[in-house]
Amino acid sequence: MNTEPSARAEILRHIRTALQDVSLSRQPGLTEIVRNYRHQSTLERAEILENFIEHVTDYKVTVRQVERTSLPEAISKACAAHNIQRLVIPADLPENWLPPHVELLGDYPYLTSEQLDTSDGVLTGCALGISQTGTIVLDGGATQGRRTLTLLPDYHLCVIFAEQIVDLVPEAIARLSQAVGANHRPITFISGPSATSDIELNRVEGVHGPRTLEVLLVH
Amino acid sequence: MSEAPDNPSSKRALPAFPVAASKALENAQLRRNMRKATSTIREKRTRAVAEMPDWEELREAGHRIKENVLRSLDTYLLELEASVQAAGGQVHWARDAQEANDIIGQIATKHAAREVIKVKSLTTDEIRLNSALKARGIEAIETDLAELIIQLAGEGSSHILVPAIHKNRAEIRELFLKKLDVDQLTDEPRDLTNAARSHLRRKFLSTPVAISGTNFAVAETGSVCVVESEGNGRMCLTLPRVLISVMGIEKVIPTWQDLEVFLQLLPRSSTAERMNPYTSIWTGVHPNDGPQEFHLVLLDNGRTRVLADTVGRQALHCIRCSACLNICPVYSRTGGHAYNSVYPGPIGAILTPQLLGLERAGSLPYASSLCGACYDVCPVKINIPQVLISLRGQVVRQKQRSRRLRDRTNPEAIVMRVIARIFANRTRYEQAQHLAQIGQLPIKHGEFIEKLPGELGNWTIMRDMTAVPPQSFRDWWRTHQQEQNRPEDKSE
Numbered sequence A: 001m002n003t004e005p006s007a008r009a010e011i012l013r014h015i016r017t018a019l020q021d022v023s024l025s026r027q028p029g030l031t032e033i034v035r036n037y038r039h040q041s042t043l044e045r046a047e048i049l050e051n052f053i054e055h056v057t058d059y060k061v062t063v064r065q066v067e068r069t070s071l072p073e074a075i076s077k078a079c080a081a082h083n084i085q086r087l088v089i090p091a092d093l094p095e096n097w098l099p100p101h102v103e104l105l106g107d108y109p110y111l112t113s114e115q116l117d118t119s120d121g122v123l124t125g126c127a128l129g130i131s132q133t134g135t136i137v138l139d140g141g142a143t144q145g146r147r148t149l150t151l152l153p154d155y156h157l158c159v160i161f162a163e164q165i166v167d168l169v170p171e172a173i174a175r176l177s178q179a180v181g182a183n184h185r186p187i188t189f190i191s192g193p194s195a196t197s198d199i200e201l202n203r204v205e206g207v208h209g210p211r212t213l214e215v216l217l218v219h
Numbered sequence B: 001m002s003e004a005p006d007n008p009s010s011k012r013a014l015p016a017f018p019v020a021a022s023k024a025l026e027n028a029q030l031r032r033n034m035r036k037a038t039s040t041i042r043e044k045r046t047r048a049v050a051e052m053p054d055w056e057e058l059r060e061a062g063h064r065i066k067e068n069v070l071r072s073l074d075t076y077l078l079e080l081e082a083s084v085q086a087a088g089g090q091v092h093w094a095r096d097a098q099e100a101n102d103i104i105g106q107i108a109t110k111h112a113a114r115e116v117i118k119v120k121s122l123t124t125d126e127i128r129l130n131s132a133l134k135a136r137g138i139e140a141i142e143t144d145l146a147e148l149i150i151q152l153a154g155e156g157s158s159h160i161l162v163p164a165i166h167k168n169r170a171e172i173r174e175l176f177l178k179k180l181d182v183d184q185l186t187d188e189p190r191d192l193t194n195a196a197r198s199h200l201r202r203k204f205l206s207t208p209v210a211i212s213g214t215n216f217a218v219a220e221t222g223s224v225c226v227v228e229s230e231g232n233g234r235m236c237l238t239l240p241r242v243l244i245s246v247m248g249i250e251k252v253i254p255t256w257q258d259l260e261v262f263l264q265l266l267p268r269s270s271t272a273e274r275m276n277p278y279t280s281i282w283t284g285v286h287p288n289d290g291p292q293e294f295h296l297v298l299l300d301n302g303r304t305r306v307l308a309d310t311v312g313r314q315a316l317h318c319i320r321c322s323a324c325l326n327i328c329p330v331y332s333r334t335g336g337h338a339y340n341s342v343y344p345g346p347i348g349a350i351l352t353p354q355l356l357g358l359e360r361a362g363s364l365p366y367a368s369s370l371c372g373a374c375y376d377v378c379p380v381k382i383n384i385p386q387v388l389i390s391l392r393g394q395v396v397r398q399k400q401r402s403r404r405l406r407d408r409t410n411p412e413a414i415v416m417r418v419i420a421r422i423f424a425n426r427t428r429y430e431q432a433q434h435l436a437q438i439g440q441l442p443i444k445h446g447e448f449i450e451k452l453p454g455e456l457g458n459w460t461i462m463r464d465m466t467a468v469p470p471q472s473f474r475d476w477w478r479t480h481q482q483e484q485n486r487p488e489d490k491s492e
Helices: A004-018 A020-025 A045-058 A067-083 A114-119 A167-182 B017-025 B028-048 B055-070 B073-086 B097-110 B122-126 B130-134 B145-153 B169-179 B189-206 B230-239 B256-270 B304-309 B312-315 B323-327 B345-356 B373-377 B384-402 B404-409 B410-425 B426-439 B454-460 B472-485
Strands: A062-066 A086-089 A105-106 A119-125 A127-128 A135-138 A156-162 A187-190 A210-216 B092-093 B115-118 B140-141 B207-212 B216-217 B223-228 B242-248 B278-283 B293-297
Touching: A004 A020, A004 B092, A045 A127, A045 A210, A045 B345, A062 B140, A067 A119, A067 A156, A086 B145, A105 B384, A114 B189, A114 B345, A119 B293, A167 B256, A167 B345, B028 B242, B028 B256, B028 B323, B028 B410, B055 B256, B055 B312, B073 B092, B073 B216, B092 B097, B097 B130, B097 B145, B097 B207, B097 B242, B097 B293, B097 B373, B097 B472, B115 B189, B115 B230, B122 B130, B122 B242, B130 B140, B140 B145, B145 B189, B145 B207, B189 B230, B189 B278, B189 B410, B207 B230, B207 B373, B223 B230, B223 B404, B304 B312, B304 B345, B312 B345, B312 B384, B323 B345, B323 B373, B323 B404, B345 B373, B373 B384
Parallel strands: A062 A210, A086 A105, A086 A119, A119 A156, A156 A210, B092 B293, B115 B140, B115 B207, B207 B242, B242 B293
Antiparallel strands: A127 A135, A135 A187, A187 B278, B216 B223, B223 B278
């Protein structure tokens, strides 16, 4: 691909020629960007959690609130309710999350796509939640595993702790800057199960990603 | 789509918008589908935006960020290149469609790919990537449901966001029965969706190379962001060994923090949701997670030419949300095909003529009533009417240059010259008004003129003209002032 260096040079030259009229203030940052939008939530903690539940539920996702001590039981119940027999788990899930009477497919050594595709579901934690938009964020950190784990299985059971939930998108972006900037981790925002509105704008939940998403909110 | 008129390497002019539009308007089914679709999504958008007390502040920030990017585009692109490379990705630069297609084709060929899977991407439509790959013996499989529908139907997109908006469920069922390996199928959207899911699942699991577009690329971190709904994006971005992402050079944003603005503006403006179901952000290559080879193709293809137009360059702020399409009284009647371009609607009316050149798409700046609704809904405040008017001016000047001689005798040009003389001088203007008051008497009906005589009649084919009133404001003002100044009015 020996045309590339010249393509690069030529595009840059065209940009600089095109911008002759703004040459006086060409340094990045010289045009001030006014960020008068909300950065910090002004809501009470209880209200943030309430909105999170409401907004996640709006995407037709079941949210169950559980106490820390009854989490293992809630996981077992959810798996039983969906008749999960082969459950994918990231390699670093806490021991007491693991439901008994279910075949566990730990992702180490790495599972193949076929193994993931033929499993019944996946259990993970998450990096944080966004109340304003009903979003769950995965950053590939602890209890979340590789990206395909939460993609190929048809059922995703996600555990989120109340203290992981922020109100606004800017609060989430700020919390993620370390994971992206320093650690180059992949980020996935999940707002409800996959969906399409391509046919007459009728919303259908469940296209290529997991068709069912459930959330356990731990207080 | 090999004969698409907006093929970037062709020099052929697009069919004129009025001709294509009147053909589209004859299709009653299309008009019904379009009306239903655009009105539904318009109402939803209004609700989604009303939830945000700081919407205007976000729009302003989005506008400023994009403006800032364009002012230093070279610097940010170099920063992006360095960060992507530092994170393990490879960066390519492409001056035009052919160069981009060659780069992508060579990478796919190197990996012996006979098929590649694709995430919906306008930029790859713009460069006609699919047909370029076909020429190399590589089949590009569209994985977005709507893109799959129009690919199977052999048609072009009619909407940025919902490309098959012109097709109803019965038409889609027919198509799937014919083209997909299914025996029984109802026309329920859920059933149709499931048919596409099983058809594509096999492709996702077996295809080694994927191609995507880019919604945002962060110069500071080298992160690339793709927003989507169906999960086909996540499939393409994580399952294959090799990922190639194409981005227009204007899609770079300076900092990680800037994403917080666009991830709020885009979903509410486009699908009218608080957030789209899936947003993927990756930074180079992640060991053991996702593609182990990542290529980013930076595409110019006319963008630096747009950048040189001080008024028109704001078209490059566009984040492809499609809010301006849904709100547009012209688009919501004609649909997208009448624009004969990958970018239809108001944004297409300013972007296409600039990317392809006015000589090829000179009718598009006129595909608008200049009502300004597009400007009001634009999440990054692109002043579309302003650009439309500027482009119309350029079209006229270009015509004048190319037909200087004929122009002297062109009736429109003569009328314009006379009017310009009249408007330039107060006495002449008032005399003309008085003349018109008398002259219009034989053709005036009440307050309107329904039919102008001769050549001027073209103006009144579609509309009535307001007649010149019996008394002009200037006349009224003079009389009023005289009355005020009469001595008997002064009571002191």
